[in-house]
Structures are given as structure tokens and as C-alpha cells.
Amino acid sequence: MILIWMICILLAGGIVSWLVARTSPLLAKWIALLAVTVDLLITCWLFSVYQAFPDNTSWYINHQANWIPALGISFHVAMDGFSHVLLLLTFFLGILAVLCSWKEIKEKTGFYFFNLLWTLAGISGVFVAMDMILFYFCWEIMLIPMYFLIILWGDARRRYAGYKFFIFTQVGSLLMLLSILALYFIHGDQTGKYTFDYFSLLHTTMVPGVAKWIMLGFLIAFAIKLPVVPFHNWLPDAHGEAPTAGSLVLAGLLLKTGAYGIIRFVLPLFPESAVDIAPIMILFGVAGIIYGALLAFSQTDLKRLIAYTSVSHMGFVLVGVFSFNNIAMQGVVMQILTHGLSTGALFVMAGMLKERLHTRDIDRMGGMWTSMSGMGGIAILFTMASAGLPALGNFIAEFFVLLGAFVNYPVFSIIATLGLILSAIYSLRMLQKVFMGQQHFTEPVKDISARELVIMAALSISIVALGLFPQPVINTVQHLSTIHPLLHE
Amino acid sequence: MNELQLSALLPFIVLAMASVVVILLIAFRLSHTVIQVVGFLMMCLVVFATWYVRDTLPQEIPPLFIVDGQAAVFTGLIIFSVLVIGLFSYIYFEEREENPKEYYILLFLATLGAAILTISQHFISLFIGLELLSVSLYALIAYLRNRNNAVEAGMKYLVLAALSSAFLLFGMALIYMETGSMKFSGIAEQLKTVGSTPLFLMGLGTIIVAIGFKLALVPFHLWAADVYQGSPSPVTAFIATISKIGTFAMLLRFAQSIHLQQYPLAVTIFSVIAIASMVTGNILALQQRNLKRLLAYSSIAHFGYLLVAFLPGNDAGTEAAIFYLAAYSITLLSAFGVIILLSSRQHEAEELHTYDGLIWKRPIIATVLAISLLSLAGIPLTAGFLAKFFVLSTGVHQAVWLPLIVLVLSSVIGLYYYLRVINSLFSTTVSAEAIPKPVHPFFHISTYITLVIMAGLICWLGIFPSVTLQGIRTFLMLH
Numbered sequence: 001m002i003l004i005w006m007i008c009i010l011l012a013g014g015i016v017s018w019l020v021a022r023t024s025p026l027l028a029k030w031i032a033l034l035a036v037t038v039d040l041l042i043t044c045w046l047f048s049v050y051q052a053f054p055d056n057t058s059w060y061i062n063h064q065a066n067w068i069p070a071l072g073i074s075f076h077v078a079m080d081g082f083s084h085v086l087l088l089l090t091f092f093l094g095i096l097a098v099l100c101s102w103k104e105i106k107e108k109t110g111f112y113f114f115n116l117l118w119t120l121a122g123i124s125g126v127f128v129a130m131d132m133i134l135f136y137f138c139w140e141i142m143l144i145p146m147y148f149l150i151i152l153w154g155d156a157r158r159r160y161a162g163y164k165f166f167i168f169t170q171v172g173s174l175l176m177l178l179s180i181l182a183l184y185f186i187h188g189d190q191t192g193k194y195t196f197d198y199f200s201l202l203h204t205t206m207v208p209g210v211a212k213w214i215m216l217g218f219l220i221a222f223a224i225k226l227p228v229v230p231f232h233n234w235l236p237d238a239h240g241e242a243p244t245a246g247s248l249v250l251a252g253l254l255l256k257t258g259a260y261g262i263i264r265f266v267l268p269l270f271p272e273s274a275v276d277i278a279p280i281m282i283l284f285g286v287a288g289i290i291y292g293a294l295l296a297f298s299q300t301d302l303k304r305l306i307a308y309t310s311v312s313h314m315g316f317v318l319v320g321v322f323s324f325n326n327i328a329m330q331g332v333v334m335q336i337l338t339h340g341l342s343t344g345a346l347f348v349m350a351g352m353l354k355e356r357l358h359t360r361d362i363d364r365m366g367g368m369w370t371s372m373s374g375m376g377g378i379a380i381l382f383t384m385a386s387a388g389l390p391a392l393g394n395f396i397a398e399f400f401v402l403l404g405a406f407v408n409y410p411v412f413s414i415i416a417t418l419g420l421i422l423s424a425i426y427s428l429r430m431l432q433k434v435f436m437g438q439q440h441f442t443e444p445v446k447d448i449s450a451r452e453l454v455i456m457a458a459l460s461i462s463i464v465a466l467g468l469f470p471q472p473v474i475n476t477v478q479h480l481s482t483i484h485p486l487l488h489e
Numbered sequence: 490m491n492e493l494q495l496s497a498l499l500p501f502i503v504l505a506m507a508s509v510v511v512i513l514l515i516a517f518r519l520s521h522t523v524i525q526v527v528g529f530l531m532m533c534l535v536v537f538a539t540w541y542v543r544d545t546l547p548q549e550i551p552p553l554f555i556v557d558g559q560a561a562v563f564t565g566l567i568i569f570s571v572l573v574i575g576l577f578s579y580i581y582f583e584e585r586e587e588n589p590k591e592y593y594i595l596l597f598l599a600t601l602g603a604a605i606l607t608i609s610q611h612f613i614s615l616f617i618g619l620e621l622l623s624v625s626l627y628a629l630i631a632y633l634r635n636r637n638n639a640v641e642a643g644m645k646y647l648v649l650a651a652l653s654s655a656f657l658l659f660g661m662a663l664i665y666m667e668t669g670s671m672k673f674s675g676i677a678e679q680l681k682t683v684g685s686t687p688l689f690l691m692g693l694g695t696i697i698v699a700i701g702f703k704l705a706l707v708p709f710h711l712w713a714a715d716v717y718q719g720s721p722s723p724v725t726a727f728i729a730t731i732s733k734i735g736t737f738a739m740l741l742r743f744a745q746s747i748h749l750q751q752y753p754l755a756v757t758i759f760s761v762i763a764i765a766s767m768v769t770g771n772i773l774a775l776q777q778r779n780l781k782r783l784l785a786y787s788s789i790a791h792f793g794y795l796l797v798a799f800l801p802g803n804d805a806g807t808e809a810a811i812f813y814l815a816a817y818s819i820t821l822l823s824a825f826g827v828i829i830l831l832s833s834r835q836h837e838a839e840e841l842h843t844y845d846g847l848i849w850k851r852p853i854i855a856t857v858l859a860i861s862l863l864s865l866a867g868i869p870l871t872a873g874f875l876a877k878f879f880v881l882s883t884g885v886h887q888a889v890w891l892p893l894i895v896l897v898l899s900s901v902i903g904l905y906y907y908l909r910v911i912n913s914l915f916s917t918t919v920s921a922e923a924i925p926k927p928v929h930p931f932f933h934i935s936t937y938i939t940l941v942i943m944a945g946l947i948c949w950l951g952i953f954p955s956v957t958l959q960g961i962r963t964f965l966m967l968h
Binding site: 067068069070080108140141146147148151152159162163166167170171173175177178180181184185240374 | 699833849863868869874878881882885886893894897898900903904905908912913917953954955957959
């Protein structure tokens with residue numbers, strides 16, 4: 001029940017802040033902030049409750065209510081450690097997203113926060129929905145407000161980016177819908193019980209040929225979201241054109257729903273087919289790591305550069321998931337968290353720079369360190385995190401993934417390691433271009449403000465904490481290995 | 490005809506009386522407002538009559554009619570639509586100061602035609618219903634004869650509809666020659682003994698041509714965009730909803746009676762038509778800058794989707810099709826309602842740039858339009874999504890994969906043009922067009938409220954479809 005409340009708080013907060021924005025835009029911001037904060041506090045509180053649980057493999061919140069009984073659709077939400085960690089990330093980044101739009105959004109404030117909160121509600125719904133149709137609903141609900149965020153508050157080419165984002169994701173979604181339906185009927189014809197419930201569908205036996213096609217429907221949807229390389233085309237545009245909070249949510253959360261989908265649905269529902277397709281997916285993953293890194297290196301637009309680093313980092317997720325190895329899976333979960341934090345931080349930084357310099361072109365920046373040494377210091381931290389420096393969370397994540405993948409796929413693993421070198425190269429190039437070298441801007445630029453410092457400090461502390469003490473996260477997701485019967489083969 | 494049979498026909502008799510009452514009212518020179526109100530009450534009476542006779546269903550009135558649950562659902566949908574269209578007509582025609590009184594006679598006659606289609610089980614009643622519908626529509630389309638495209642649209646519809654009627658008659662004649670019966674059940678029985686002959690199939694083919702024309706399916710869709718654009722907006726809404734609901738109801742009953750889906754040839758033809766409609770409709774809509782034309786092409790695509798539910802020919806398909814039509818009518822009516830509300834005396838609000846930044850100027854109306862477009866695009870939380878979902882689910886169950894894949898891919902293409910309209914609604918450059926001042930505050934406000942209710946209905950159907958589904962199921966049991 002508490003999960004539904006958490007989603008409802010966001011939905012209601014969105015509507016209220018839209019309504020009050022007419023009279024007082026400031027109040028709208030505070031309401032939005034309050035709604036997300038309350039959710040974060042609830043999630044933290046649940047975390048402490050959960051730690052006390054003796055058996056940490058279970059679904060410790062499980063709530064089911066009738067919705068459309070005639071079709072076997074129910075309002076089923078549940079949470080395990082994996083969902084919990086992702087919810088924590090969602091609300092944490094949610095607060096930062098509200099904070100970093102505080103000054104940036106000057107017009108239509110109410111509608112902006114409405115969309116932001118509804119996106120967050122959709123994302124948290126995705127992480128807890130255990131009914132396939134509910135999942136599909138949430139999957140779409142996070143899409144539409146995001147689309148509005150892009151086309152209304154984005155940059156110059158926002159419409160193009162919006163179309164591309166929407167249409168790419170929609171192709172995947174509809175194919176997934178077909179797969180969900182096929183699964184529903186196969187399960188129903190076998191057992192006589194027509195239901196969309198995840199836990200029932202888990203026990204569906206399928207002819208391998210059929211299972212492969214159904215799995216592909218799911219996989220394409222998640223691969224577009226993740227994004228896996230041939231489907232990554234929407235990402236640089238959407239990330240580049242979106243407002244800062246939009247990029248933060250896109251990179252930090254929306255991409256993670258793809259990874260979540262693969263781990264939660266593709267592997268448990270189609271274990272055999274997933275094993276069959278694993279080598280190909282690992283190939284795609286490695287290709288993504290290298291290709292994303294190379295493209296990131298050649299970008300001149302700061303936000304597009306960061307967007308391509310996401311493509312590269314998400315390659316590690318794909319490699320880790322499909323190496324079917326416990327360590328790799330822990331690495332994947334770490335990567336999901338740390339990439340959310342580090343890339344989110346870089347996007348926030350890009351937003352701050354754009355607010356001050358009115359450009360995203362890194363050729364026109366340079367020498368910013370003299371006027372913005374504070375931000376420069378933080379920038380170094382996060383570029384290093386992104387490059388996978390030890391003691392920061394990303395190192396653990398990528399190291400675990402490579403370690404796990406090496407067992408079965410040594411060659412791919414070695415090639416993927418090259419990605420770490422490339423990431424150091426593009427990160428340093430970015431740092432060099434923006435903060436070092438010749439100064440292009442003569443007019444004085446303000447250094448980081450108190451509000452911005454709070455955002456960056458929160459991110460810095462968490463990324464360092466994850467780098468030094470990853471164990472609590474790993475504990476909560478230990479059981480992921482038990483739900484995948486083939487993981488230890 | 491016994492008493493029960495007569496009472497089963499009561500709704501249709503009341504509907505027929507509505508036109509007569511309007512004629513009398515005109516003879517007594519009563520005002521537009523009175524006619525509007527009386528028309529509204531008459532339609533309510535039809536609804537009431539349907540409710541009153543529901544326990545006596547199903548009733549067969551041999552040889553022409555059968556009033557069963559399915560007919561009741563379709564008639565209900567038709568009456569609901571005409572209630573809304575009637576309301577919309579008032580402000581639309583009052584704005585134009587042309588004598589709108591005779592309009593209501595034609596409107597109710599056309600509605601009667603569509604309603605008769607839903608209960609006919611005989612070629613003769615089918616033809617009478619269809620002609621009643623078409624002939625009224627010729628006049629309705631060209632009703633505002635001083636406007637630019639009206640007469641052109643009327644002529645186009647007249648010529649093509651006459652042609653399609655000829656096809657229909659020819660097909661009927663061929664089938665009658667082969668089976669010796671004009672009654673659907675008689676044809677079915679005869680087919681069982683002699684099997685299908687080439688001439689029968691040819692007859693079937695020409696009937697499909699006629700139906701394809703009425704439903705604006707590809708390749709019989711050429712009239713759609715021009716007629717949609719040229720007609721007065723309430724009439725466009727009528728063509729897009731009632732005329733198509735009636736025709737589809739007729740197609741459904743005919744197919745059920747003769748088990749159309751058992752002929753692989755017929756299934757192939759319908760699959761090809763469905764695929765062609767989905768693809769062509771969506772592609773042609775892509776570059777439209779005129780909202781009415783865009784909706785015309787989108788409705789071509791939508792009837793392609795609907796045919797996918799028709800292909801399996803089972804109960805689930807019927808249920809899905811009815812839900813689809815309900816969702817589609819509500820959605821389309823609210824879209825046309827917005828067009829009507831924004832149209833002024835001088836011009837129709839059909840150009841896309843009229844809608845630039847509407848959300849900042851008139852947030853409620855723009856939200857209604859946005860919701861209905863999202864519903865047409867099939868986005869969750871709206872009726873359009875669940876409708877598409879049911880269609881997909883019947884298709885998946887029967888494993889008609891090719892039309893399904895085409896449905897999915899073409900609706901992704903379709904997204905682009907719906908998003909374009911939504912984009913212009915939310916555009917930051919606000920259109921300079923002045924907002925027409927409401928001439929008749931009462932009707933203006935009631936139209937406004939109706940639109941809001943319809944938008945609410947779209948969302949309600951999209952989130953809690955259980956009640957509606959249950960209702961449709963209960964009615965379908967009555968046959």
C-alpha cells in the first residue's frame with residue numbers, strides 16, 4: 001500500500017504545483033520539492049526497516065488490488081531489494097532535478113513541475129509494478145511528460161529531439177505490448193488462468209522458437225531505452241536538447257528502466273532464450289562501449305558528449321547482465337547507481353555552465369578554472385568517476401562487470417577494458433577543453449552558488465560513499481542471483 | 490407482428506417520429522432553439538425506449554429485422570453520438586445565420602438509416618437503411634451551399650455513393666441468384682447445402698466494395714479527405730462516427746450470419762484491405778496541415794485497425810470491435826467538438842496554425858483536444874489505448890501476425906502527426922487569431938461542459954474499462 005501512496009504523492013504533488021503556480025510560482029517549486037522529499041524519506045525509512053528483515057531475498061512489500069478482473073489485470077505492486085535501490089536513486093535524483101530547475105525554469109513553472117513529478121511517478125511505477133499491464137502503463141506515463149519537458153523547455157532543436165525520442169521508444173513499447181499479449185495467451189491457454197501477473201507468468205513453459213520471438217519484443221523495447229548501440233540514435237538528441245533536469249532524469253533514471261526491464265523481465269521470463277542470445281548481446285554491449293567512447297571523444301557539444309558517454313557506460317550494463325555471473329550482476333547494479341549519479345552530476349554541471357555562458361559548445365569554453373575554481377574541482381571529481389578511478393563508485397561497478405564477464409567471455413572482456421582507457425581520454429579532453437587552456441570568456445562568471453553547491457555536494461558524497469562502502473547495496477541485491485536459475489551455469 | 494415485436498421496434502419508431510416532429514415544428518415556424526430542445530428530448534426518449542424494451546430482447550421481426558443485444562449496443566452508440574452532434578450543431582449553425590432548421594430533419598433521418606442498418610437481417614432492409622443514410626448525407630454535406638468546398642464535397646459523395654449503391658445492388662442480386670434468398674439466415678442455410686460458388690463469391694466481393702466505400706477503407710477511400718473538409722463540421726463528425734458505426738454493425742451482422750470468416754478468400758481480402766488502410770491512412774496523414782483532412786486520413790487508418798479485430802470472427806473480436814467503436818466515437822466527437830467551438834462565422838478552425846499555443850490561451854479546450862489526440866494515438870490512460878489493446882489481444886490470440894505487426898508499425902507512424910498537432914497546441918508562439926465571442930452563452934457553455942465530460946469519459950474508459958466491458962458483454966449475450 002505504501003508504494004501506491006508514494007506514487008500518489010508524486011501525482012498529487014504534480015497537480016497541486018500546477019494549480020498553485022498561477023498564484024505563486026515559488027510555492028509550486030516548494031511543493032514539488034516537498035513531494036519528492038517525502039518520498040525519499042519514506043524510502044529511507046523502508047530501508048532501515050528492511051535492514052532488520054532476517055531474510056533479505058523476499059519481496060517484502062507486496063500489494064495486490066483488483067483493477068480489470070475480467071482480463072486478469074490487477075494493480076499489483078511489490079518491492080524487493082533491487083526495486084528499493086532503484087527507488088532510492090529515483091527520489092534522490094528527483095530532488096536534485098527539482099533543485100537544479102529552481103532558477104532555470106522561468107516560464108510555465110507549474111506545468112514544468114507537473115511534468116517532472118509525473119515522469120518521476122511513472123519511473124517509480126515502473127520499478128514496482130508487478131502486473132505486466134500496470135508496468136506498460138507506467139512505462140508510457142514516464143514517456144509523455146518527458147516528451148513535454150523536452151519540447152517545451154528544451155533547446156533550439158527540441159521538437160526534432162522530442163519526436164525522435166517519442167517515436168523510437170514507442171516502437172519498442174508497442175512490440176513489447178505484443179509480446180506481453182502473446183505471453184498472456186500462451187500462459188492462459190496452458191493453465192486456463194488468464195492473468196497478466198508477473199509471478200504467475202514466470203512459470204510459463206514455451207516452445208523455444210516461440211519464446212525467442214516473444215523475448216525479442218521485450219528485448220527491443222529495453223534495448224531502445226538502455227540504449228544498445230544500433231538503437232541509440234535518439235539518445236544524443238534527447239539528452240542534448242532537454243532542459244537540465246530533463247537530461248538528469250533521462251540519463252540518471254530513464255536509461256535505468258531499460259536495464260531494470262532486462263534484469264527483471266527478460267532473464268527470468270525467458271531464461272533459455274536469454275542464454276542463447278547472450279553472446280550476441282555481449283557483442284552489442286562491447287560495441288556500445290567502444291563506439292560510445294569514440295563518439296564521445298569527437299563531440300564538441302558538451303551535453304552530446306556526456307550523452308555518448310552514457311552509451312558507452314550502458315554497454316557495461318549489457319555485458320554484465322548477459323555474462324550470467326553473480327559478480328557481474330552486482331557490478332551491473334552498482335553501475336546503474338553510479339552512472340546515474342556521475343552522469344547526472346555532469347549534466348547538472350553542463351546545465352550550470354550553459355546558464356552562465358549560454359553555449360554548450362566546448363570550443364567556446366576554456367579556462368573556466370580561473371573564474372570558477374569551485375565548480376572545476378567538482379568537475380574533476382566527476383570526470384574521474386566517469387573514467388572509473390578507484391575509490392569512486394564507478395570503478396567498483398566496471399571492475400565487477402569485467403571480472404564477472406572474464407569467466408565466460410575473456411576476449412570480449414579484454415576489448416571492453418579498452419573502454420576504460422578511452423573513457424579516461426574523453427574525460428580528460430572534456431576537462432581540458434572546458435576548465436583548462438585559453439580563456440575565451442572575458443566577462444566575469446559567477447562561481448558555484450549555495451544551492452548548486454548543495455546539489456553537487458550531495459552527489460559527490462554519494463559517489464564517494466558508494467566507492468568506499470558498496471557492500472550495503474550489494475547486500476540488497478544478492479538475491480538477484482537466486483531468481484535466475486541459469487546464472488551459475 | 491405481435492405486441493412484443495412492436496415494442497422491440499419502439500426505439501426506431503420514436504426515432505422516425507423525431508423527423509416528423511421536426512417537420513411539424515418547422516411548419517409552425519418555431520425557433521431553432523425549440524427545435525434543438527425538442528430534438529434533444531426526442532433522442533432522450535429513444536434512449537428511454539431502448540431501456541424500456543431491453544428485457545424483451547432479443548426479438549426477431551421476420552423477415553426484415555432482428556432487434557438483439559448487439560443491435561441495442563450499436564443503436565445506443567449511434568444515439569449517444571447524435572445527441573452530442575445535435576448539441577454541437579446549435580452553436581455551429583447559429584454562428585452562420587443560415588436557416589438550420591431543415592438540417593435536423595436530415596440529421597434524424599440519417600440517424601434512422603444508420604439505426605436500421607444495425608437491426609437489418611435482410612438485404613431489403615439493409616438497402617433501405619443504407620439509402621436513407623446516404624441520401625440524407627448528400628444533402629447534409631452540401632448543406633452550407635454558399636461555402637467554398639461544400640457543393641464539391643456533396644457532389645463527390647453523391648457520385649461515389651451512388652456508384653457504391655450500384656455495386657451493393659449488383660452483389661445482392663448475384664447472391665440472390667445463387668442462393669435464392671435475401672435473408673441472411675436463408676443465405677447461410679443455402680450455402681451449407683450447395684457451398685460457395687464463384688458467382689456467390691463475386692457477389693460477396695462487390696458487396697465488400699460497397700461497404701469499403703462507406704467505411705472509407707483503402708482503396709475506396711478517395712472521397713474521404715475532400716468530403717471531411719467540405720462538410721460542415723457537425724456533419725463531418727456524423728460521417729466519421731454514426732455513418733461508419735451503422736455500416737460496420739451491418740457488416741458484422743452479415744459476417745456473423747453467413748460465417749464470412751470461414752472463406753479464406755474473404756479473410757485474405759479483408760486482411761489486405763486492413764493492411765492497406767492502416768498504412769495508407771497513416772502515411773497520407775503525415776503531411777496534412779488541415780485538421781479535418783488529418784482526421785479523415787486518421788479515421789481511414791482507424792478502420793484498418795478495427796478490421797484487425799473483425800478478422801478472427803469470434804466473440805472476443807466483436808467485443809473488441811464494439812469497445813473500439815465506442816472509444817473511437819467519443820474521442821473523435823470531442824475532437825470535432827473543439828473544432829466546432831473554435832470555428833467562427835468567417836472560417837472553419839481547421840488549419841493547424843489556428844491551434845498554435847492554444848493551451849496558453851484556452852487551456853481547457855486545448856486539454857480536451859490533446860487528450861482526444863492522445864487517445865487516437867493510443868497512449869495509455871486513454872480509451873484509445875485500451876481499444877487498441879483489445880484489438881491487439883484478439884489478433885494475438887488468433888495469431889494473425891502480419892496485420893498485427895503492420896498495426897504496430899503504422900501506429901508508430903501515426904504518432905508523428907498526432908504529436909505534431911499536440912506540438913502546435915503547446916507551441917510557444919501563440920496564434921494571433923481572435924477567439925470568437927460566444928453568441929449563445931447557454932449553448933456555448935453546455936457544449937463546453939459536454940466536451941469536458943467527454944474528455945473525462947475518455948480517461949475513465951482508459952483507466953476503468955471494467956464496467957463498460959461488462960455492459961457490452963451482457964448485451965452481447967442477448968442474441
